[in-house]
Amino acid sequence: MDLPRKRKRGTILTIQGLNKLENAIKTKEYAENNGKRFTLDNLSNQTELDSHTLCKIFNCNVRVDKKSLVKCFKAFNLVLEADDYQSPLQPPIQPDGDYSLAPDVSVFYGRTAELVTLKQWIQVNRCQLIMVLGMGGMGKTSLIAKLMSGFTNSEFKYVIWRSLYHAPTVEETLTDLIHIVSHQQAVDLPKFPDQLISKLMQYLHQTRCLLVLDNLESILQWGGGGYYRPGFEGYGQLIRTIGESTHKSCLIIISREPPIAFSVLEKKANSVRLLILRGLLPEDGLKIFQSEGIDKTQAEWQILHNHYGGNPLILKIVITIIHFLFSSKIDLFLAQGITVFGDIYDLLDQQFQRLSDLEKTVIYSLAIHRQPLFMPELVRKIISPVTSQNLLATLANLKLRSLIECNSDGFTVQNNLREYVTSQFES
Numbered sequence: 001m002d003l004p005r006k007r008k009r010g011t012i013l014t015i016q017g018l019n020k021l022e023n024a025i026k027t028k029e030y031a032e033n034n035g036k037r038f039t040l041d042n043l044s045n046q047t048e049l050d051s052h053t054l055c056k057i058f059n060c061n062v063r064v065d066k067k068s069l070v071k072c073f074k075a076f077n078l079v080l081e082a083d084d085y086q087s088p089l090q091p092p093i094q095p096d097g098d099y100s101l102a103p104d105v106s107v108f109y110g111r112t113a114e115l116v117t118l119k120q121w122i123q124v125n126r127c128q129l130i131m132v133l134g135m136g137g138m139g140k141t142s143l144i145a146k147l148m149s150g151f152t153n154s155e156f157k158y159v160i161w162r163s164l165y166h167a168p169t170v171e172e173t174l175t176d177l178i179h180i181v182s183h184q185q186a187v188d189l190p191k192f193p194d195q196l197i198s199k200l201m202q203y204l205h206q207t208r209c210l211l212v213l214d215n216l217e218s219i220l221q222w223g224g225g226g227y228y229r230p231g232f233e234g235y236g237q238l239i240r241t242i243g244e245s246t247h248k249s250c251l252i253i254i255s256r257e258p259p260i261a262f263s264v265l266e267k268k269a270n271s272v273r274l275l276i277l278r279g280l281l282p283e284d285g286l287k288i289f290q291s292e293g294i295d296k297t298q299a300e301w302q303i304l305h306n307h308y309g310g311n312p313l314i315l316k317i318v319i320t321i322i323h324f325l326f327s328s329k330i331d332l333f334l335a336q337g338i339t340v341f342g343d344i345y346d347l348l349d350q351q352f353q354r355l356s357d358l359e360k361t362v363i364y365s366l367a368i369h370r371q372p373l374f375m376p377e378l379v380r381k382i383i384s385p386v387t388s389q390n391l392l393a394t395l396a397n398l399k400l401r402s403l404i405e406c407n408s409d410g411f412t413v414q415n416n417l418r419e420y421v422t423s424q425f426e427s
Helices: 015-031 040-047 051-059 066-075 112-124 140-148 170-181 192-208 233-244 262-268 284-293 300-307 312-326 330-334 341-353 359-368 375-381 388-400 416-426
Strands: 096-097 127-134 158-163 209-212 250-255 273-276 405-406 408-413
Touching: 015 066, 040 051, 040 066, 040 112, 051 112, 051 284, 066 284, 096 170, 096 284, 112 127, 112 140, 112 330, 140 158, 140 209, 140 250, 158 170, 170 192, 170 209, 170 233, 170 250, 192 359, 233 250, 233 262, 250 330, 262 273, 262 388, 284 300, 300 312, 300 330, 300 416, 312 330, 312 341, 341 416, 359 375, 359 416, 375 388, 375 408
Parallel strands: 096 158, 127 250, 127 273, 158 209, 209 250
Antiparallel strands: 405 408
C-alpha cells in the first residue's frame, strides 16, 4: 500500500504581490516617517510578525503560512488576492547574469549576523548601494559570494560579479554590464561614461539586478584619501548615480578602503549602507582550526585567534605552517616568537604601503608605544607637526580600514600589525 505523499504547505508572494506590498509600505513611509525606510523592527511592530517571517515574505522563495501574508497585507490596508501569492511546485530558479568569477563558498564559517544584516538591507530596506570594507584576508569577497548564493530569480533577474583587480576602464565595465542586463540586445552604445551610466540606469530601473564590483581599491590612488586613479573617475560617478537615483537594483562594492566622498553619500542617501567587516568570532575561528586538524584541546588556539584579530585568511596561513613545521603543535610555533612572516607579511605590507605618510606615521607611533594613546598624547608622539584636525581625519580613515582600534583607553593597533611595523626597524 502506497503511503500518501506528504503535502508541502506554504505560499510565497508573486512579483505582483511583492510590488503591491512594497508600494503600500513606501506610501506609508512618506506619510508617517518623512519618506525614510521603516526598519525591520518597525515593520515587525506594525505587522505583528517576527523579523524572521518578514524576511521570508520579502525573499519570495521561502514558503510562509498564508495567514502571515494576509496579516502583513492587512497592516498596510491591503487585501491579499489570488494573484498576489502562489504555491511553488518547482525549486527556485537561479538568476541570469554572470557570477562565474565569484569564489567557491561551499566551505564557509560564521558571519551569521553579517548575512542577516545584508539580507535586511537588500530585501527589506531595498538598499541601492552597499559598501563592504575590511582588511585584506578578512573574508569580504567570500561573504558577498555566500550572500549571492541564496538569491533566486524571484529576487533578482540578473546577478553580475565583476572584479576591478586588473583595473578595467569604466567604459569597459559599463559596456559589459549593459550587454548582460539587456540580454545582448543593446547595440550602438555611446562611448562616454556619463552616457553609458544613463543607459545602464534605464535597465536598473526596469529590472531588479544585483551588481557586485570587487577590489575597488585597485582603481584608487596610493597614499590614502580615497581618490580615484587618473582616468577612473567615472567609477565615482557610477557609484554616486546608483546611490542617489531611484531604481529597483542594488550595487555592492567590496574594497579595502573607501572611495572619496562615500561617507557623505551614505549620510545623504537613505538607500546607502556601509558594512565594516571585522574578524571572526572565536567560536567561528575555532571551526577553522578544527577543519584543518588542530585539536581544540590546545588552549593556545585562542591566543592565535586574538593575535591575528580573527582574520580567516591569516589563520589558515598560520595553521598550514604549524602543520608543516611544528607537528600541529601551536605551543611550539608560539615559542619561536615570530608570528608575522611570508604571506602574512606581504598581506600587511600591501595594505600598509597604500597609506599616506601621516597615516604611516600614526601607525608607527601607536605600534612603538605599545599602549593605547589618546589624541593629545599621540600629537606629542608624532615628530612632524600635525594639527588636531588632520590627525582626527587620519584616525577616522585608519579606523575605516580596520587598521587601528579605539576604546575607552585610547587608540591602538592589532598585535600582528604591531609586529609588522616593528620588523620595519629591524630590517
